[in-house]
Amino acid sequence: MAHITANDLKTRGIAAIEASLSEGRTEAVVSVRGADRYVVMEVAHYQHLRECELEAAVAESRADIDAGRFVVESPAQHVARLQAMISSETKTGTAPPPATKTRARRPSAKAPSKVAKRPGH
Numbered sequence: 001m002a003h004i005t006a007n008d009l010k011t012r013g014i015a016a017i018e019a020s021l022s023e024g025r026t027e028a029v030v031s032v033r034g035a036d037r038y039v040v041m042e043v044a045h046y047q048h049l050r051e052c053e054l055e056a057a058v059a060e061s062r063a064d065i066d067a068g069r070f071v072v073e074s075p076a077q078h079v080a081r082l083q084a085m086i087s088s089e090t091k092t093g094t095a096p097p098p099a100t101k102t103r104a105r106r107p108s109a110k111a112p113s114k115v116a117k118r119p120g121h
Contacts (some may be wrong), residue, residue: 001025001028001029001038002020003020003028003030004016004020004028004029004040005032006031006032006033007031007032017040021042026041026042026045027040027041027045027085030042068083091096
């Protein structure tokens with residue numbers, strides 16, 4: 001990975017970045033007073049990294065659903081549970097254990113809340 005000093009960036013500007021990203025490099029580290037502080041990259045590479053991050057989040061969510069780590073509840077029950085968690089954290093200074101799989105009763109005659117399943121499951 002290429003390195004750019006803050007002084008190079010100050011004196012050469014964007015030319016310092018362009019030179020560092022030449023020859024197929026995807027990122028350049030900007031150091032300030034000898035410490036690495038920033039990473040510079042082309043927008044296309046940044047967008048690719050964001051897409052990878054989103055795909056990983058979807059995969060993690062699917063794994064949680066497959067393992068039964070989810071809660072089905074009404075919006076009011078959800079807010080009450082979050083408020084209880086916040087209250088517990090405030091009193092003890094620690095976070096409570098993660099919620100277990102539960103099924104709430106229907107809040108009203110309206111359509112029940114459902115967790116969608118992946119196709120084929």
